[in-house]
Amino acid sequence: MYDRAGGKERVMELRDATEADVPGILAIFNEVIANSTAVYIDDPVTEEERRHWLLGRQGQGFPVLVAEDGSGILGFSSFGTYNPRFGYRYTVEHSVFVRADKRGARVGRALITALFPRAAALGVHVMIGGVDAENSASLRLHESLGFIRAAHFHEVGRKFGRWLDVIYLQRWIDAPGAGRP
Numbered sequence: 001m002y003d004r005a006g007g008k009e010r011v012m013e014l015r016d017a018t019e020a021d022v023p024g025i026l027a028i029f030n031e032v033i034a035n036s037t038a039v040y041i042d043d044p045v046t047e048e049e050r051r052h053w054l055l056g057r058q059g060q061g062f063p064v065l066v067a068e069d070g071s072g073i074l075g076f077s078s079f080g081t082y083n084p085r086f087g088y089r090y091t092v093e094h095s096v097f098v099r100a101d102k103r104g105a106r107v108g109r110a111l112i113t114a115l116f117p118r119a120a121a122l123g124v125h126v127m128i129g130g131v132d133a134e135n136s137a138s139l140r141l142h143e144s145l146g147f148i149r150a151a152h153f154h155e156v157g158r159k160f161g162r163w164l165d166v167i168y169l170q171r172w173i174d175a176p177g178a179g180r181p
């Protein structure tokens, strides 16, 4: 994918995150925390917290992907355990965040799409995403990638002094009813 900026074309690369990406990931995450209801966290997280999260995900064999161009980290995506109970082992929950100045440039679409083959390789059956009901950009993005709305929870979150609804969307990674050993 190409990004025309300053008269130069810069290739956007998608790759697995490394510890060197933690500051870029942290800056994007804390901007979202401060300015939106996309994440139900009130206070900024620390670099140590993001490093622990990254290494924890990767240590469990889950992907953390970053999109990058000449301007730095543009966004990140990941999935992990949806519910630790054994019966949920074929289901994962994902997340995606794009740097504020790069939104609407299909970075988010690329970051989620790149998770699908990674999930398939791990034998995942269903991928789930929880999206704030007011986050129309994320809802439209997910629906355009084949996610369907599966649940709407009312007033389960609270931030900025008000109640928040969450819509859970799901997408089959293989096919509905696909078998497992």
Ligand SMILES: CC(C)(COP(=O)(O)OP(=O)(O)OC[C@H]1O[C@@H](n2cnc3c(N)ncnc32)[C@H](O)[C@@H]1OP(=O)(O)O)[C@@H](O)C(=O)NCCC(=O)NCCS
Pocket (backbone or CB within 6 Å): 032, 036, 038, 096, 097, 098, 099, 102, 103, 104, 105, 106, 107, 108, 109, 110, 129, 130, 131, 132, 135, 136, 137, 138, 140, 141, 142, 144
């Ligand atoms: C939501 C988010 C991940 C989307 O990523 P993005 O790179 O901005 O989105 P894309 O450019 O890939 O858009 C893909 C589709 O989403 C929809 N979309 C994106 N931005 C939109 C907007 N502002 N309004 C309406 N629809 C929008 C469109 O359907 C778009 O398809 P199109 O490109 O064919 O028009 C990104 O905006 C973001 O990080 N926002 C803040 C954090 C957040 O909300 N994270 C998700 C938590 S669930």
